[in-house]
Amino acid sequence: MEPNFYRPTVQNSLEHDSAEILSGFRDIIKSGAGTRVKLLNYYKGLPISYPATLVEVSGQILELDVHPQQAVALGLSGRTCIKCGTFSHTLLADVKDADVRRMMASLHNFSYVDLMAEQRASLRLELDPPCEAEITVAGRTVAAQALDVSLGGFSALSAQPSQLVKGDEVLLKVLMPNLLHNTVSRLELPATVVDVACGDGGDLCRFSISSDAQAEGVLSRFIFQRQVDLIRELKEMSG
Structure with a gap:
C-alpha cells in the first residue's frame, strides 16, 4: 500500500x-x-x-x-x-x-x-512503462513522464524543475498507448495543477484535466484494457 x-x-x-x-x-x-x-x-x-x-x-x-x-x-x-x-x-x-x-x-x-x-472520483492506474509527456505553460515547455492516469487527471514527473504551482493552467500533451492495437494516441489536454512535490531533478506534478469526447474515449479504452491486463497478471502469478 x-x-x-x-x-x-x-x-x-x-x-x-x-x-x-x-x-x-x-x-x-x-x-x-x-x-x-x-x-x-x-x-x-x-x-x-x-x-x-x-x-x-x-x-x-x-x-x-x-x-x-x-x-x-x-x-x-x-x-x-x-x-x-x-x-x-x-x-x-x-x-x-x-x-x-x-x-x-x-x-x-x-x-x-x-x-x-x-x-477519489475515478480509478487511478499506474502507467507501466511511463508515457512520454510535455507540459506547456506561459510559452515554455517542460518534458515529463506520465506515471498514472484516471478519467479525471494525470500524475507526471518532470525532467527538470517545473516551476509550477498549484492552480496553474497548462496544456498537457501525453502519448497514450492503445493496448489492443499496439498504437499510440497523442492527447492534448487543458489541465490544472492540483499538487506539486519538488524533487532533486524534477517535480512530481498532479493534474486535473478537461477532456473532450475523443480524449475521454481514448482514456476510457486504455483504463478498461489496463484493468483486464492487470487482472490477467494477478491470475498468472497466483497459479
Whole structure:
C-alpha cells in the first residue's frame, strides 16, 4: 500500500492501537462468529479486495486464510488494509508472510487509517512503462513522464524543475498507448495543477484535466484494457 492511499488515524498511541486491534481479533476468533473480514490492496492502482477468514492470533501475529490473488498482492505490497465491522476505522497492517500456494497470510503492526483512495472520483492506474509527456505553460515547455492516469487527471514527473504551482493552467500533451492495437494516441489536454512535490531533478506534478469526447474515449479504452491486463497478471502469478 502506497502512503498516498491512506492517512494514519492514531486513536491513543501506535502501540496502544496495535494492542487494541489484536485484542479485538482475539475476541472475534474466540467468539467463533463473524470471522470473515475483507482485505484491500492496490496492484498498480487496481483495487484487489477479497474476503479473508481469521484463523488465529499468535503473539503479535494474525493468521488468515486468503484468496490466492490477494496473497499475490499482499506479497508484492508488503501492507494491506483490513475492513472489519468490529472496528470503527479501516485497519492497516504489515505483511509478515504471504503464501500463494497455501492461501495463507500473516499480518502484524496494526494501526487505524482513513482510506484516501476511496475518496477519489475515478480509478487511478499506474502507467507501466511511463508515457512520454510535455507540459506547456506561459510559452515554455517542460518534458515529463506520465506515471498514472484516471478519467479525471494525470500524475507526471518532470525532467527538470517545473516551476509550477498549484492552480496553474497548462496544456498537457501525453502519448497514450492503445493496448489492443499496439498504437499510440497523442492527447492534448487543458489541465490544472492540483499538487506539486519538488524533487532533486524534477517535480512530481498532479493534474486535473478537461477532456473532450475523443480524449475521454481514448482514456476510457486504455483504463478498461489496463484493468483486464492487470487482472490477467494477478491470475498468472497466483497459479
